[in-house]
């Protein structure tokens with residue numbers, strides 16, 4: 001409580017929380033802000049898992065992330081060594097990926113209705129984009145991973 005007897009100050013300064021879920025709703029994720037910039041991955045693996053030219057990825061620190069999966073529906077697939085892609089085995093929605101030995105998760109941004117305040121970091125693995133995938137916005141493009149990201153074959 002501050003000098004004004006106002007306890008709302010504490011509440012107002014709490015980091016925002018963003019809730020998302022898979023298509024069927026069985027798997028729920030929660031991310032505590034502040035949010036890192038979104039990255040758009042154009043690698044062939046993300047393209048296939050998304051069924052779209054690219055996958056929108058939200059990098060999240062371990063301590064800012066929670067996942068609820070009461071029915072134990074989260075499945076795993078390894079398309080490349082050292083990296084696991086997790087998805088809902090009931091509805092097929094991509095949920096996240098993580099790299100072995102690297103802290104943090106890469107949550108699929110499409111799970112969220114609201115990511116208020118998020119910024120757009122750029123396109124990664126732009127060199128792997130499908131020939132029919134035209135990147136037409138002005139965001140930065142990176143041949144592979146975004147600067148500062150631990151090196152790996154895909155995102």
Ligand SMILES: [Zn+2]
Nearest residue numbers: 022024088091
């Ligand atoms: Zn689901």
Ligand SMILES: [Zn+2]
Nearest residue numbers: 041043046155
């Ligand atoms: Zn990718």
